[in-house]
Amino acid sequence: MNVQKLFLGLLVFVAFVLYSCSNNTDQKSAAQPGNSERKWWKEAVVYQLYPRSFKDADGDGIGDLKGIISKLDYLKSLGINVIWLNPIYQSPNDDNGYDISDYRNIMKEFGTMADFDSLLKGMHERGIKLVMDLVVNHSSDEHEWFKQSRSSRNNPYRDYYHWWNADRGKPPYRYSLFDINHDAWRYDSLSDAYYLHYFSRKQPDLNWENPKLRNEVYDIMKFWLDKGIDGFRLDAFQFVAKDTTFPVWPQGFEKNFIKYYAMGPHIHDYLQEMNKQVLSKYDAMSVAEGAGNSFEDAHDLVDADRNELNMAYAFDAVDLAKPGGYSVLKLKEIFSRWDSAFAEKGWLSIFLANHDQARLVTRFGNDSDSFRTISSKMLSTFLLTMRGTPYYYNGDELGMTNIRFDKIEDYRDMPTLNEYKHLQQTGGDIPAFMKTISFSCRDNGRTPFQWDNTTNAGFTTGTPWIKVNPNYTTINAAAQEKDSSSCLNYFRKLTQIRRDNLALVYGKYTLLDKDNPDAYAYTREWNGKKILVLLNFRSKPVTVSAGLDVSKGKLLVDNYGGLNSGSQLRPYEAVIIALQ
Numbered sequence: 001m002n003v004q005k006l007f008l009g010l011l012v013f014v015a016f017v018l019y020s021c022s023n024n025t026d027q028k029s030a031a032q033p034g035n036s037e038r039k040w041w042k043e044a045v046v047y048q049l050y051p052r053s054f055k056d057a058d059g060d061g062i063g064d065l066k067g068i069i070s071k072l073d074y075l076k077s078l079g080i081n082v083i084w085l086n087p088i089y090q091s092p093n094d095d096n097g098y099d100i101s102d103y104r105n106i107m108k109e110f111g112t113m114a115d116f117d118s119l120l121k122g123m124h125e126r127g128i129k130l131v132m133d134l135v136v137n138h139s140s141d142e143h144e145w146f147k148q149s150r151s152s153r154n155n156p157y158r159d160y161y162h163w164w165n166a167d168r169g170k171p172p173y174r175y176s177l178f179d180i181n182h183d184a185w186r187y188d189s190l191s192d193a194y195y196l197h198y199f200s201r202k203q204p205d206l207n208w209e210n211p212k213l214r215n216e217v218y219d220i221m222k223f224w225l226d227k228g229i230d231g232f233r234l235d236a237f238q239f240v241a242k243d244t245t246f247p248v249w250p251q252g253f254e255k256n257f258i259k260y261y262a263m264g265p266h267i268h269d270y271l272q273e274m275n276k277q278v279l280s281k282y283d284a285m286s287v288a289e290g291a292g293n294s295f296e297d298a299h300d301l302v303d304a305d306r307n308e309l310n311m312a313y314a315f316d317a318v319d320l321a322k323p324g325g326y327s328v329l330k331l332k333e334i335f336s337r338w339d340s341a342f343a344e345k346g347w348l349s350i351f352l353a354n355h356d357q358a359r360l361v362t363r364f365g366n367d368s369d370s371f372r373t374i375s376s377k378m379l380s381t382f383l384l385t386m387r388g389t390p391y392y393y394n395g396d397e398l399g400m401t402n403i404r405f406d407k408i409e410d411y412r413d414m415p416t417l418n419e420y421k422h423l424q425q426t427g428g429d430i431p432a433f434m435k436t437i438s439f440s441c442r443d444n445g446r447t448p449f450q451w452d453n454t455t456n457a458g459f460t461t462g463t464p465w466i467k468v469n470p471n472y473t474t475i476n477a478a479a480q481e482k483d484s485s486s487c488l489n490y491f492r493k494l495t496q497i498r499r500d501n502l503a504l505v506y507g508k509y510t511l512l513d514k515d516n517p518d519a520y521a522y523t524r525e526w527n528g529k530k531i532l533v534l535l536n537f538r539s540k541p542v543t544v545s546a547g548l549d550v551s552k553g554k555l556l557v558d559n560y561g562g563l564n565s566g567s568q569l570r571p572y573e574a575v576i577i578a579l580q
């Protein structure tokens with residue numbers, strides 16, 4: 001398509017930018033210096049799959065491995081090439097699998113090890129790699145290690161966890177993210193001591209200072225890698241290293257707890273040890289949840305020459321969305337700042353949603369009937385055209401929205417229920433809390449995947465563990481399969497475009513029209529290829545001053561299905577143009 005005819009008005013401002021023509025195709029370019037060195041995990045589109053809510057095959061209302069197996073062709077059709085699966089290990093499910101009682105077994109509700117083997121085989125047959133969660137900041141209190149550890153002060157497993165004997169008085173305050181009382185020390189009368197739990201009291205923190213514990217973790221990692229998995233997402237890993245003298249911290253430290261909890265003593269020694277003993281021996285991808293407090297922390301985690309991890313993900317951008325909206329200028333500033341800090345070294349993760357967040361389109365787009373589809377496509381365009389590895393959360397390809405529960409009984413998320421009790425006990429503002437969680441609670445992102453318009457959205461024949469969003473009758477995969485202009489089919493186009501244009505993976509990122517408060521425009525350049533991305537983040541038409549000649553450009557995609565003859569981007573319009 002000749003972009004000039006249709007799109008002239010939009011980009012006439014123009015200082016004509018010259019770019020050099022090259023006949024090199026993306027695929028020809030071999031290893032590049034710095035962070036352009038080609039790696040499969042850089043070229044991946046990671047699809048995050050929340051197994052509890054994806055597809056239930058046995059009718060117990062809980063998603064399972066056989067359910068995922070039945071949808072492998074759907075997953076392949078998305079054009080994604082890595083799946084990050086949230087925890088599927090044996091667990092009493094205090095925190096939906098993030099409390100593991102046996103790291104080498106499968107959660108009963110999810111199936112068996114034989115199911116797991118079939119799933120992995122089915123994925124590999126379809127060219128999809130599997131990344132598993134590694135949850136080793138803490139275990140479940142029902143793990144055998146903890147049962148032993150708590151049994152007596154002299155038990156050989158005592159030092160697998162952090163204990164403070166009560167004879168020493170009360171330990172210095174530590175904040176718990178999930179506890180009803182916010183207290184991270186729990187008294188245990190069996191040995192008259194307190195144990196530490198940064199998350200819930202059923203998630204005691206493991207003691208990484210103990211080499212025996214570290215070796216147990218490395219053995220667990222090898223167990224799964226030897227089965228053939230392709231990597232790990234390291235849950236809450238920035239918190240594993242602690243100052244075990246437990247100094248007193250200033251009052252109110254919890255308002256800025258990451259500063260105190262993240263990147264404790266020896267964390268890099270542990271990671272280098274893990275890399276040497278495990279990761280370096282496999283072609284495995286590794287990504288840490290959390291990136292510390294500074295770019296220096298983030299680089300120390302991921303720079304290739306340090307032999308620690310491949311990627312980490314930071315929360316600056318995902319934390320921006322608030323019920324009243326967010327600043328697009330701030331969003332651009334954050335992504336641009338991170339990009340420039342990693343322009344030469346290290347590698348970024350790109351995401352705006354996951355299982356700990358409410359829905360992408362509700363938080364960052366506009367989930368009203370008029371704009372849901374178009375704004376959801378615009379956000380997908382953004383995520384798949386930035387430098388870094390995109391992490392894309394299941395259901396976002398359909399533009400699934402927040403369910404907005406109004407009764408506490410509908411919620412399932414343990415920290416949310418605990419905070420509700422905390423507010424009840426302390427006379428907090430419950431109506432305000434209910435309002436906040438209807439926008440931000442992670443249960444919004446965990447409602448069952450909407451497959452079709454049959455009962456329970458085709459997710460289960462039983463009673464779903466959490467309510468299905470009633471909008472499944474119109475927002476579902478079956479309906480979108482048939483509609484060539486659906487969010488689903490648009491997402492497929494995007495993954496294809498990213499596969500075909502390595503400039504979108506490795507290319508230099510340049511922000512255009514920086515001070516535009518409504519639109520996000522940038523180019524990606526690599527090996528003589530230059531791609532322009534224009535995104536309108538508003539529900540009104542917006543003018544972009546890209547300052548580029550697009551007359552010879554080739555339209556790769558437009559979320560309206562064709563370009564505008566006017567001079568502005570339409571509400572939530574997204575356009576990708578290959579300039580070279």
Ligand code: NOJ
Pocket residue numbers: 095098135199235236289355356
């Ligand atoms: C981060 C995980 O993403 C979250 O779901 C979990 O609740 C906490 N870590 C504790 O494991």
